[in-house]
Amino acid sequence: MAAKLGARTAMVAKLGNDFYGNNTKENFKQHEVDDTHVKQTDRDSSGVASIIVSEDGQNSIVIVSGANLLLSEDDVHAAKDLIRHSKVLVCQLEVPPSTSLAALRLAKSNKVYSIFNPAPAIENLDPQFYTACDMLCANESEAELLTGVPITDEQSAKLAAKKLHEKGCDTVLVTIGDKGSVLHTSGQEGLHIPADSVVAVDTTGAGDAFIGALAFYKATMPTLSLVESVKRASIIAAISCKSRGTQCSFPSADQLNPALLTL
Secondary structure, three states: OHHOOOOOOEEEEEEEOHHHHHHHHHHHHHHEEEEEEEEEOOOOOEEEEEEEEEEOEEEEEEEEOHHHOOHHHHHHHHHHHHHOOOOOOEEOOOOOOHHHHHHHHHHHOOOOEEOOOOOOOOOOOOOOOHOOOOOEOHHHHHHHHHHHOOOOHHHHHHHHHHHHHHOOOOOOEEEHHHOOOEHHHHOOOEEEEEEOOOOOOOOHHHHHHHHHHHHHHHHHHOOOOOOHHHHHHHHHHHHHHHOOHHHHHOHHHOOHHHHHHHO
């Protein structure tokens, strides 16, 4: 998403030496994503996801991690110069947690802004994650697993965001689907940011579009307020729900209102 909006983007990843791995590498090249640190291995197959979409556009996903689980702290070390010279780092949990934590620590020690998406969420997450990242962005189910707070509405999302902030996160963003998101920082407690209403065809990848757009704004428009960045990222994520597919539903810069891409 960040690359489609125009940000210089790089990936650090592990793929299998197979059809899916080759296609993924080619896809990165087509979108001008730096794949220098995307390595292929014969030790496992590429990670894949089977996605089922219901009639109302909601999705269920079964993930086979494959080579993702072979991405190691050594790979992070090999990419240290890339990370040090980046403006934003995005991490998640589809790779070993220790690998993401190492990347977040490296970013913090070099004053690189980091966004941590705890997906898929795991119980008993290492508490160091909460202080290693600059922003933790979780959806309802992820935030619920991490806090024990059942999220059913705006108020319960605010409570979960507060609990995550108390764990040490500087900035917490809990997304609540078509209801928008809740932002919690030391100076902005439990702010509800509504989302545009759209008729969803396929919600798959909307969270990824949202986080990719957030990273884009933080990297390319650092003076844009966080609230405004979230509002714009929500608009872009909503647009992605209007088409089928994941990455192919992400709008490119030339498909958006120019006002979304200017200060």
